[in-house]
Amino acid sequence: MSHTPGAGRLYSGHNTNCDLRVGYLVEEEEAFNYELTVKVIKAQNIHGTDVVTKPDCYVCLWLPTSLSDRKRTKTVWNSREPVWNEIFHFRIHSQVKNILELSMFDEDVGTSDDHLFTVSYDVGNVPLNENVVENFSLNKEFQEKLQVEFTLVVIPESQKKVTTNGVLVCPEMVALQVEVPKQNKAFFKNKTELALSVQGSFEGSHNIPLQPDSTSQLNSHETAVFHFSRDLGTELNASVCRVYSPFDVTFSSETENGSNETVIPLNLISPMENEINVQIPVKEEKPLDAQIRLNECPEKLDVRLGFDLCDKEKIFLQKRQRLVGNTLKKVLQLEEDLVGEEIPVVAVMATGGGVRAMTSLYSHLYGLQNMGLLDCVTYIASASGSTWTTTKLYEDPNWSQNNLSEAINNAKKHMTRSKINCFSVSKLKYYRKALQQAAQDGQKTSFTDLWGLILESMLNNKKNESKLSDQQAALENGQNPLPIYLAINVKQNKISTLDFKEWCEFTPYEVGLLKYGAFIRTEDFWSEFFMGRLMKKHPEPRICFLQGLWGNVFSLNLVDTWYLTTQVDTFWDTWIKDGIKDIDEENIRVRRESARTKTSLFTPASTLSDFCKGVLTNRPIDGEQHNFLRGLYLHKDYDQQPQFSIWKDSSLDTFPNTLTPLADNLCLVDAGYFINASFPPLLHQERKVDVIISFDYTLDTPLQAVEQTCNYCTTQGIGFPKVSLSEEERKTHKECYVFNDEDNDSCPTVLHFPLVNDTFQKFKEPGVLRSPEEMSDGDVDVTGAFSPYFLTNFTYSESDFDRLLKLTQYNLANNKELILDALRTAVQRRKARNRSSKIHQTQAQKKT
Template sequence: MNTISPSTFYKEEASNYELTVRIIKAQNIHGTDIVSKPDCYVCLWLPTSLSDRKRTKTIWNNANPDWDETFHFRIHSQVKNILELSMHDEDVGTADDHLFTVCYDLGNVPLNENVVENFTLNKEFQEELQVEFNLTIIPESQKKVTTNGVLVCPEMVALEIEVQKQRKELFKKKTELALTVRGSFEQSHRILLHPEACHVLNSRETAVFHFPRDLGTEMTAALCRVYSSFDVTFTNDTENDGSNHTTVPLSLISPTENYIDVQVPAIEGNPMGMQIKLNECPEKLDVRLGFDLCEKEKIFLQKRRKLVSNTLKKVLQLEEDLLGEEIPVVAIMATGGGARAMACLYSHLYAIQNMGLLDCVTYIASASGSTWTTSKLYEDPNWSHNKLSEAINNVKKHVTKNKIGIFSMDRLKYYRKELQQATIDGQKTSFTDLWGLMLESMLNIGRNESRLSDQQAALDNGQNPLPLYLAMNVKHNTISTLDFKEWCEFTPYEVGLLKYGASIRTEDYGSEFYMGRLMKKHPEPRICFLQGLWGNVFSLNLVDTWYLTTQLDTFWDTWVKDRIKDIDKEDIRVRRESAHTKTRLFTPSGIFSRVWKGVLTNRPIDGEQHNFLKGLYLHKDYHQQSQFTTWKDSNLDSFPNRLTPLADNLCLVDAGYFINASFPPLLRPQRKVDVIISFDYTLDTPLQAVEQTCNYCTTQGIGFPKVSLSDEERKTHRECYVFNDDDNNNCPIVLHFPLVNDTFKKFKEPGVLRSAEEMSDGNVDVTGAFSPYFLTNFTYSERDFDRLMKLTQYNLANNRELILDALHTAVQRRKARNLSPEIKQTEAQKKI
């Protein structure tokens, strides 16, 4: 692999291979039938080849079936190719029984050698499947592909088809031309050919298909009858018996050739003619492949540094200006917590502003309910330089107002109209979008037209911190969040999946992509739809609920974990390079377990979005790329066929379902964050999120200070915790502010005791079961709201010195890090 910075994309030499797979035989197969021997067949699925699923014939009533059938695939040398071989027991009248699936890395097959593998399906019964593989290079197929070390984008071409409409008398009945290109973005086109539409001899219609040039596919064209009944039109494809369609292998056509004539056998009369041509597509991608920050964020950071430097010099009373890399990066991290998190973040930002520290902050990361605050604030391009007391008064009106109106008939009609329009605009609407519209009604006056990309205006001059919003990509069903989740980051500039190093412009979120290109532009969704996605408290499945309430994830393993094991033999281990994945055997569970698993892991209320990774492939060495390994944290990361690039849609949910915090965007090494001011709005477990983050980062090898708490510290919560790793200057200093009521009970301001009449104002219940700030409460009394604001502002002001100390330490570390080796040595000698 090219030795180049992992933050960039680059070109890599690639070839195409011809793969031959011969299914030889199996032995000692035990089917599910008690009274008879199994009726076995084998299915082959290689999703990276664009081929349909292939299958052998069925060998009836035989425990030792002998097939000796050969299949061919065209594959790409730089792509991770995993062949799935599944064995089934055919049943008449009922669904076939799935016995086994073997996942085999084709990187184990050397070029120009026949390799015979005996896959052990069951050691106890000596069940085996014997398969022969052969791999040859396709001559003159070498090309350069674009990759970032994790994803690969092969060359794209466009198939242009021109259809000349026939004379009226050639079609006595309505006829349709069905065009299909497997593995293309468009998949199929249908062109109506009927007497009314075909009165002009030389009129033409065109159809275009976009697909990967090097992976070998074909175009199929067929004529079908079209029937109408009671204003319903349908096509009868069953009339196609193979005599009235034609298939063209597209790998045989060169993009440099002129139009090629193709004849489609007609249902009646003469064959229908059309012309096809391949056109090369521009190399420029609309998906940014790379782990570095985007250019707009880099420009923002340059502008923001000047303001941060001046503010730090003032608040820390420094004698000299901070320049360049001497300027520390300070970030705010906010957890979720519904309306409680939204209100508290307003209050905390107001307190930071009053302390003169808001212009020291470069990033504000939020998740779940706290995203409702930042997404509203950034409607004002100059919000951090206006007094935030006005914003707090505004949110107070919404939090304290009666919410019954969101269920009025007028609002329900409005929701329906908006969802219908969103569908027309290309969104995949769901309950998540309805929840977003309900939030809009609760938190705004009237319709909110703003969009996430509009927030760029608040960053043009570096005048505000850069907002980072966090969500998670999960599987819609069959897999819990614990077993599969991928961090998805939203900024006013880009939306990206951290693990894959792939991002799109925020303006293009919700549009359809293929092979890194923007294929179908849809309007960017309004901010309320994103608020519903980021803060959707209704997308939990039962396993997620169990984990969040108990923090135990082993109870359900028997029911929801797949039975998978490594079946590599020694000769494969010797032959396999370190980059190749293990050969794995999947044994499906029984019907009861499958039904129970579906109940536990299905997400009845969530939404799916267009997958902007669609059409990209995983690099053959993807799981060795350092950036990918930093963020991979599930078993599925070793199963490329089940990862996001091969998924049709994204399933984005509230990030709080795993860890109720928004740390991940701030821990990207490219952002170089030195100090994180962590605001935790959890009621009962205010230290849980930071402990979970520490454990997660330790496992993943991400720099994060050690969080070690005694049992007593977990019982009695302080207003502020400082977590710092003196031995690792690359770890950020974390100042963690839980939502607690400690000295506020006696002090109304730092150092100012309450009078006897004011003692009741200090009784703010943020821990009890009957706290007015529970998660699903969206309406507070004015008194409860005001007391919550005063509590959070007091806690921050009471620990101002801890914040200043952390900023001092960050400045010293930055200065020490930027000293030349000679100066460092001199300074060390002075200390000695």
């Protein structure tokens, strides 16, 4: 173990200016600590995997929300009817979802033990102050069963309040300070260390050097600090280790009772007490004196828990609303001003598509500007290649108020130059140096970061020092739309993107996971969090690293590749789906009303199936980011929270031990792995988007993303218009589709612009036919196998670049009236809704 940077320093997180207990749907709930007693009694008719011999069974117990190590019974050798009668204790939290996993293994000598099965059991099934005996049915054919007894009691004087948003729970955090007086070091003749560890703490472990040397007088070498949950209880483990050369093995001193460690239960220590003196036995030496003390940590969190918009976005909306209202009055030629809730929210949605998407989004925004409609837009959501446009535009705080032709000419300069220099020796040296600096800044560097640097070179040809939070300057007066960038959080191994993905949005203000209602300041992305507090501040990443993340096309696994190319999502189920089934008996189902989570039996796959699953689902090239949910817990009723349920879309959402709060890292990848669109942030209920102008830059399937979004939203219960297309419409793509739901005001109107070449072949401008000499200018190949706009092409000719610009601008201008009609309808709906609201308010006032 090595000394952790920052040891000896109490929590000093960067508290934000938002109080999490005012607004944001955050509440304080009454909570208790429970003691759970689990008695593993016996098993029946266990066959195991050995054909010749009887199994040698033991049971492992894992309850990750208790901060305890995995526990296990003794091994009962050569028996199909093993009896253990072993008792285990866990300290748990009443408002947390506590799922105990009981795994049975067949112990083998000389080879790895065989995993027979795992039972996942919701502790909420256990009534208080009662003994409950569960007989888990493992295999009905062989009558295999596991018998376990549970008891749950309240720990006296443990009542307190916890902060929660209904999905996540943040218990009380405390800091343990361990200090070794300097004079203790004189007792050790050899180079020695004090090894300290606290299970479930942010720091994990510390080593304090005890042998005097040139650095031993530093306070940081004499004090160690551990941050952990006060409510769940844990232990301090301490041992003195003699250290030899780097090639020698470190060994611990052994005490008289044969133990290598001194164990101190920390739940017995109160933060109100003064320092406590402890003695750590040392073999053949005088005991080592140390002082320990518990300190309370600030209650204010650095992770915003809640499903509302942040204060900065609300302030932006107020400023942007005035500009949008004035612009709509002008373009729609309204007689009266639009005020307050009468002003609709208009958003631009852009798909991915490499530099094809980047170029086309420049063109579409330029087209909206020329039509006087750009100032009607409140949000611009982008994913993958389209993010390369918005990140560049927002370097100019007034980009939408300036003519975009200059920005387009600059993009054209980079798109038409050779990219060979991006892989020169000098560039490779620059990439290596930049990655080393990122690692020093605390980032878990990967190929994704290298890809971001390569993008920076191809799109800018120089180092870009800007950061995402710098874009706040472009929003200060509401002068530009608010940009939203989209990624998805996936599992790195053993799980396909189809089986698990979580929407993650980035704005200049915040980065957040929609499903959990958890957000951090954009400046703090890349930093380390624990239990909602900022523990280690690292520099915010340069924008190129985020561009590489949002367009991370290298984290595909084989299942993702199959889905993206065929859109068939069931072919590999036989190979990669785990054997999981509900094994609740009737008596458990009666009690499940409070627990809700089913008791599940997981049966491991065969060696061949497990190998195939690994080949198909592992991501050979991916990136990791620090998980800002680390140390938070899922609420006992998390899956009943309406906002969580909206985004709950995978089977893993019913298995809380597998969800992101218990993960060490995030794995953020291109959202196009699931749906190549950036609709989800715009469908956030609090953003109240009325009209979405959807720009789809897909070549071969220009309606696929909007259809997938419709199907997804229908399944999730999210307001989105029905996308119904005839066979003729699927064969012959139009320049613009209008999807709306006149009977549902919560559904936005979607104007979908696919990348197609239809009337542009005959018209150079809306209503202006081409001359015979100009007909070749309308020949823009956006469908053929030899199209110059294929995904991996990063260099266009000037003519190809210009043709793509003219095509996309024409398609937009040719359908201007459809956009204006949608805006008029949105204004009428808003006014009608506003009148209805005022009538209800008046009636309510009269009643009171």
